[in-house]
Amino acid sequence: MSKQELPVVDVTACCAPLTREPLNAAEADELAPLFKAIADPVRLRLLSLIACHEGGEACVCDLTGAFELTAPTISHHLKVLKQAGLIDSERRGTWVYYWIKPAALERLSAILGPRQAAGLVTA
Amino acid sequence: MSKQELPVVDVTACCAPLTREPLNAAEADELAPLFKAIADPVRLRLLSLIACHEGGEACVCDLTGAFELTAPTISHHLKVLKQAGLIDSERRGTWVYYWIKPAALERLSAILGPRQAAGLVTA
Numbered sequence: 001m002s003k004q005e006l007p008v009v010d011v012t013a014c015c016a017p018l019t020r021e022p023l024n025a026a027e028a029d030e031l032a033p034l035f036k037a038i039a040d041p042v043r044l045r046l047l048s049l050i051a052c053h054e055g056g057e058a059c060v061c062d063l064t065g066a067f068e069l070t071a072p073t074i075s076h077h078l079k080v081l082k083q084a085g086l087i088d089s090e091r092r093g094t095w096v097y098y099w100i101k102p103a104a105l106e107r108l109s110a111i112l113g114p115r116q117a118a119g120l121v122t123a
Numbered sequence: 124m125s126k127q128e129l130p131v132v133d134v135t136a137c138c139a140p141l142t143r144e145p146l147n148a149a150e151a152d153e154l155a156p157l158f159k160a161i162a163d164p165v166r167l168r169l170l171s172l173i174a175c176h177e178g179g180e181a182c183v184c185d186l187t188g189a190f191e192l193t194a195p196t197i198s199h200h201l202k203v204l205k206q207a208g209l210i211d212s213e214r215r216g217t218w219v220y221y222w223i224k225p226a227a228l229e230r231l232s233a234i235l236g237p238r239q240a241a242g243l244v245t246a
Contacts, residue, residue, distance in 0.1 A: 018171035028164035039159035041151035048141035109235035
């Protein structure tokens with residue numbers, strides 16, 4: 001696995017909750033940066049604001065009003081979320097629009113979820 | 124909210140996925156340290172090893188073999204997880220035994236989960 005860039009989430013790679021089978025070192029190395037990306041109150045709120053915004057996407061102009069932060073600071077946090085593969089973006093005219101990548105969030109949710117959350121009941 | 128200690132997880136406090144309604148600042152401030160606690164490959168694996176260990180609990184003696192780390196380093200990581208409210212522990216004789224607090228993990232899972240994961244389908 002390349003260490004030179006943040007990992008791209010392969011949502012098919014693993015979804016068994018960590019409470020059901022031990023995470024191996026490679027999985028843990030891949031997941032930790034994703035959790036680090038959301039381990040920040042501003043980034044958690046940005047994710048939520050984007051996901052809940054009308055149409056499921058938002059531009060920076062929709063987001064800055066919720067924070068007492070400068071636009072460059074908001075942009076930095078958005079970049080961290082994008083590099084982690086949790087959101088994606090596209091420029092349209094003046095503004096860059098952002099939307100969440102639901103599969104990435106769902107993968108993190110499944111990893112932390114109860115034993116039966118993976119949809120594969122092997123018992 | 125006191126900034127002097129890590130927040131204690133109130134699992135009844137909120138479970139609506141962040142994709143369904145915008146997280147407020149207080150919720151985000153409370154959740155970010157929990158995600159930070161698991162945003163480390165060693166701590167992710169420790170959580171998983173403890174949860175998957177026979178009987179749902181493990182002592183340090185069960186955990187150190189999985190890592191090329193010293194016992195004090197493992198103990199440090201366990202302390203971070205315990206302070207975040209993700210695991211609990213009890214000394215019995217020579218060893219301290221650890222177990223996960225499933226409700227805390229399930230809360231994090233629910234926050235990241237799909238809109239319908241909270242068990243409250245409001246359509």
